[in-house]
Amino acid sequence: MSSEKNDAQKTKGVSRRSLLRMIGTVAGSTAMYNAMTELGFAQESGYAGPPKLGNVKAGTSVLILGAGIAGMVAAMELRDAGYKVQVLEYNNRPGGRNWTLRGGDTFTELGGIKQEVKFSPGQYFNPGPWRLPYHHQGILHYCSRLGVELEPFTQVNYNAWVHNTKANGGKPKRYREVMADFQGHVAELLNKTMQQKALDQQVTRQDREMLAEALRRWGALDQDMKYVKGRASARMRGALVNEGGGINSLPVYSDPDSLSNILSSGMWTALGRGQNFESQTPIFQPKGGMGNIGTAFGKALGNLIKYNCKVIDIHQDEKGVTATYIDTVRGGQPQKATADWCVCTIPATILSQIPMNVSAKKKAAINQLPYSASIKIGIEMKRRFWEEDDNIYGGMSYTDQPNQQIGYPQWGYFSKGPGVLLAAYTFDKEAYRFTSQTPEERIRHALDYGEKIHPGKYKANFASGVAVGWHRSPFTLGCGGRWTEEGRAKYYNDLCSLDGRIVLAGEHASRMAEWQEGSTLSALDAITRLHKRVMTA
C-alpha cells in the first residue's frame, strides 16, 4: 500500500472522527448518532480499526520496553509499517499480565516466595485478565489476526450462589431467587404507588397501563399484581421441585424472601453486575487460557523480543533513545539498546523507580499514579462437584467473605475429572490481608471460605492451588492504574504525551485502566502520534 494512500486514509480517519465530535457538540448526540451511521462508524468502541501508519524511511528504529499487550501491539504495527523494532522484556515469556498458569509453571513474588503450579495436565488458571467483552474490538481484532480461538464466557449464572455470612443462617441462596425476590417486591411497590395516584404527575394514564404490564413481567407478579409464592414467581425464581412429565409431575413452589431481608442481608449487592456495559453478554475468553494471546503475539514477533531484560535506565538525546538493562539470567555488565524512538510500556509503579530524562510534568504524572492491589487464587478440585451436585456450569458465586467470589471454570462443562476454580478474586484491603500470609495460608483460607458455600465438598476435593497477588508481582508491583478523577484531570495528558523521543503506552495510559483493551487502544494511539512525529521530524 502506498504511503500516499495511507496518508489520505489517515487524514480521512482523523477528520471523520473530529467531524463526529463537532456534530456531537453542535447538533447533539442524536444528530451525531445518525452521522455515525451514515459514515459507517462503529459506534460501540473507541477502536476505529487497525492504524494506517504508512511506510516509514528504511532503518528508522523504535525500542519498545515491555512485551505485554501494549508493547506487542506497538511492535507488530510498527514492524508492519517498516520500522526496525526491538522489544526488551523483563520476564522469560511474552504477555505480561496476559498470562495463564499450568502445571509445571512457577511464580516468584517479591520477597522470593516461589510457588510451583501442580495442576493436572490440561488444567489451567488465568491469574490476570479473564474476560473479553464483545465491544473490546481492539484486542478482539488481534485475537482474530493472530488466530487465537475464542469461546463464550458466562458472566451471570442464575443458578450460582449468593452467600452472606450474616443472612439466612449463613446458607447461600440461588442468584435467581435473590434477583426474583428483589425485582418482585420493587415492582409490586411501584405498582401500588401508581395505583395510589402518586405518579399521576409524572406518568400519563396510557403510559401507566403499559408500565403496570411491564412491571408485572419484570417483577414476575401474579394477576393481582402481587409477588407471592406460586406459578408466576416460579417463572423467575424457580421452584423447589419443577414441573415434570407424566403423572405426579406437579411443581412445588417456594416462598419468596421479604424485601427487607433481601436489602438488610446485603444479598442485593450481588445483583445487576451482568447489566454493566463491561459485563454484558456476549463475553469471550481464549480457548485454553487467556495467555494464548500473549503467546501468539510472542510467536508472531519472534526474535524481535529479547527476554529476561531488566531495564535500569532510559536516556534520550537529540539523536535517539538508549535503554540500559541487565540480563536477569546471564547477569554480567549492564547492556545498552539504542533506537531513534522509544515506546515505553513499563508500569508506572516500576517506571517511577527508573532514571529517565523526561519533562518534570511527565515525571510527576508517572510518580503520582496509584495502582490497585489485587489477588487471584486458583484451586484445582478433584471433581466438578459444583456441576455434578449443584448444577452450576460457569459463572460466579458471590460472598461477603474476603474471597468475594468463586468463579467456576468456563470450559469442559459436563466433563468428568478435575476443574480449576477461581477461589478468590479481591482488591485492595482484602488483597493485602491475603498477601500478608504465605501462599499455603492464603489457599487454606480460601478453602475455609469456599467450604461455607459448598459445605462438605470444597475441602474434600482440594488438589492444589496457586495465589497470585499482583501488588507483589515483581513485573507490575500492582494490578493496574487506579486513576482518581482529580488525578486524571491533572496528569493524564502529561502521562500520555510524546516527550521528545519517548511515548508511554499501557492500560495505565488509557481511560480503560485494568483492561487489555485499554492497553491495546493506548498503544495504537501512542504509535499513531509517534509516527506522525516521525513523518514530520
Added chain:
Amino acid sequence: MSSEKNDAQKTKGVSRRSLLRMIGTVAGSTAMYNAMTELGFAQESGYAGPPKLGNVKAGTSVLILGAGIAGMVAAMELRDAGYKVQVLEYNNRPGGRNWTLRGGDTFTELGGIKQEVKFSPGQYFNPGPWRLPYHHQGILHYCSRLGVELEPFTQVNYNAWVHNTKANGGKPKRYREVMADFQGHVAELLNKTMQQKALDQQVTRQDREMLAEALRRWGALDQDMKYVKGRASARMRGALVNEGGGINSLPVYSDPDSLSNILSSGMWTALGRGQNFESQTPIFQPKGGMGNIGTAFGKALGNLIKYNCKVIDIHQDEKGVTATYIDTVRGGQPQKATADWCVCTIPATILSQIPMNVSAKKKAAINQLPYSASIKIGIEMKRRFWEEDDNIYGGMSYTDQPNQQIGYPQWGYFSKGPGVLLAAYTFDKEAYRFTSQTPEERIRHALDYGEKIHPGKYKANFASGVAVGWHRSPFTLGCGGRWTEEGRAKYYNDLCSLDGRIVLAGEHASRMAEWQEGSTLSALDAITRLHKRVMTA
C-alpha cells in the same frame, strides 16, 4: 445389579419424593427445602436421576411407537432393564423434532411441497428445538451418556437490535439502550416516590436507604438520582464513542430515550426474556447441531429402530399390543408388530386419527389436545455481517414484524465466510400466514423483514434458505401440545395414565410441553409406571 437392590432403590426413591411432598404440604416450603438439602435431592429439576427399573423376566417385550426423544429414552432404559424392545418410526431418521438440517437434506411438507437445503458444507440449521437450559437435567443426562458435546448458547445479546416499525423512525435500537432507559426511568420514578414519603408505610427508613442505593445501581442513576445522559447511564446503555486509550480518548455520551417513548413504542416488550427461568444463563446447545442428540440415540439403539413405518392401527387385547403399519418406502401390504406392552409417543394430532382401542376417557384426552403452530426459517448469508459490521455475536434481535426475531448463529464466532441465521421464529397466526405462501415467498418475506433491521446487508448477502412450518410437518401436524389450564385439569391424567397395555409419552404428556425435557421426563415417568405394572402383573 440385582433386582433386589434395584427394588430397594426404587422404593427409596419413590418414598423420598413422597416424603418431600408431605413435608412441603405439612410444614411449608422452607422445611421442605431443608429436608431436600439433607436428602441430597436436586431441587432445581423435576428429574431425579435415571430410572432404576430392575430386571424384568426375560422375553418381556415392549413396542415403542416413535423414535423421537421420548421414544428413544424409553427404548434405551427398557432395553437396559432387560426388555425386548422394538421401535417403529415414521421418518427415515431418528430424532423426530430433534433435527438439524444441512446441505443436501430435503423436507417435504403436507401438500407435497419439497424443499432442498442448499447450505454450504459445515453450515446447519435447527428447525426444531435449539436450547438446553441448565436445569433440564434429564435431557442433559442423556447428552452426557451419549457423548453429545455441548457448548454455551447466548440468550440475551445486549448489543443486538430491538426494532419496532412504528418507533424511532423504524430504526432499530440496541437492546442495552432500551433496557437501560427503561430501568433508569423506573428507578428514578420509584426513588422520587420514596422521597415524597409515599412508601413510608411499606418500607422502613433503613430499608429505604438501601433501596435507594439498589435503585441507583440498577437504574444507572447519577449522584443526584437522575437518569440522564452522562457517565452513569453510559455504564449501562453504552456511549456513542466509548472511552479509549492515550490522548483524545474521551467518551461521547448518548441521550437516553424517554420512558414514554420506551413504553409507547412497545420496545420494552423485548426486555426481561433472559430472566425467565427457561432462559436464564447458562444455556447449552449441542456442538454441530441439536440433531446430534437424536443421531446419537439412533446409533446407540441401532437396529432396534425400524424406519419408514407409518402406523395405521393400534390394537390391544389381554395378551399384548399389535401395531399395524405401512412401509412408506417399500410399500406393500400393511405389516404387524406385536409386543406385550406399548409405549406410544405419536403426537396427539396424528394419534387422534389412528384407530386404537383405549378407554373413552383417553380417547377424549387425545382428541381434545390442541397443538401450537409455528415456523422457523433458516437463511444462509454469504458473510457474517452482523458480526463484522454490527458487533453482534450470537443472541437475538427482536422486531414487531411477522418474523418476530432474528437469531444469530451461536458458534463459529469471528470466523470469515457464511453463517446461517434464524430469520423467522413465530407462532400461530403469523406462522399460518407464512405457510399460506410457497417456501420461496416465505423466504422472500423474511428477507424483507430482515432488511429493515440490517439495511443494505441482508438481501445483498442472501445465499439460500429453508422454511419449516411445524403445523405442516407430516410427522407432527403441529409444533407441540398447547394445553389450556382447563384442558390440563380435565384431561391430563387421562392422557398419561396406563390404559391396559398402552401408555403414552412425549412432550404432550408432560407439564413442560414443547421442551425436550418434557419428552424425557414423560418417558421416564411412563416407563416407571409401566414397569411397575409389568412386575405386578
